[in-house]
Amino acid sequence: MTTSALPATGFRASATLAADLQQLLADLIALHLQGKQAHWNVVGHNFRDLHLQLDEIVDVAREAADTIAERMRALGATPDGRAPTVASTAKLTVFPAGEQDSAAVVDLITTALHIAAGTARAIHDRVDAEDPSTTDLLHAIIIDLEKQAWMLNSENKRA
Secondary structure (H helix, E strand, O other): OOOOOOOOOOOOOHHHOOOOHHHHHHHHHHHHHHHHHHHHHHEEEHHHHHHHHHHHHHHHHHHHHHHHHHHHHHHHHHHOOHHHHHHOOOOOOOOOOOEEEEHHHHHHHHHHHHHHHHHHHHHHHHHHHHHHHHHHHHHHHHHHHHHHHHHHHHHHHHO
């Protein structure tokens, strides 16, 4: 990730801000990809509902990644969503290959959601110190990811 010419706004992301947003971008792209992998390979109890719910999670992750990447460009930073970059920098654990039982998918994707939200929380204060406007984006992403984690994790809970 590099910075380019000064954006029209006159504000340019520091290397730290760009790196923080790049880390979140990598985690969100990985979440999107893991959600699709789970969507295609989930089997077992409550398959259809979980299959559809995973697509909702994919949509949330994809939209959040696009928001972060576009914000990076607006701040003069260059987002890097290439597969090797995401594979080498995302904090999410590797999703297993092959068919996966629905209960395991719930646990795996819930964990991935928490990791991505955790990245947004971890960079929050540094981002806020440099660019409070971008922090507003983080707030919305955290809220969406944590809501999806709660809703998905409820699949495996018993009262």
